[in-house]
Amino acid sequence: MKYVAPEFAKKAFTCPHCDAYANMLWTPSVERQWNGAGYGHVGNDLHCARCAHCGQRTVWLMATGQATLLWPVGYASAPLPHEHMPPDVKADYLEARNIVGMSPRGAAALLRLSVQKLCVHLGEAGKNINDDIASLVKKGLPIQIQQALDIVRVTGNNAVHPGELRLEDDPGTATALFGLVNLIVDNRIAEPARIKQLYESLPAGARDGVAKRDS
Secondary structure, three states: OOOOOOOOOOOEEEOOOOOOEEEEEEEEEEEEEEOOOOEEEEEEEEEEEEEOOOOOEEEEEEEOOEEEEEEOOOOOOOOOOOOOOOHHHHHHHHHHHHHOOOOHHHHHHHHHHHHHHHHHHOOOOOOOHHHHHHHHHHOOOOHHHHHHHHHHHHHHHHHOOOOOOOHHHOHHHHHHHHHHHHHHHHHHHHHHHHHHHHHHOOOHHHHHHHHHHHO
């Protein structure tokens, strides 16, 4: 599913309410003010974007040239979970996504937990994430995926230890972890599934020939 971060005045983005990529209808808010002769309506710094898919609105404040998303409260840009993400991993991922704007530390800890559960789906024990990564490396894990796993592991660990890492001062680091988890799922689960599907579409005779060649 395509993810486009919400952005002020953008015609379409991923809705924070329904997670659909949809068109947005923008309208400025107005205030009823007395002008000396009667009441009139004038614009202010608040703007609303109505989602064409679910009908709900995001509320933005434009002040001193800077746009801030006011509603929904605590929302932070983070990609949707990969479509091949296992359900138990996805549950922690979505919980992390819901709180990352309010608690980057909590989100990082949940993403670490999601990776630990993901290791079980990759054939590991799931009891010690560091041991699981080491085992995957011995089995030929690409270095980029090893590094992605360790980034989520170390950041999640440090987020819950006082003085180790202040994610509140750098929420972008927590947000970046979501992309890494999706990258791991794509490389270790989705890509093998895509290749398997293509291979099984080959003629049976060709596959039998490969099996004899490699036996």
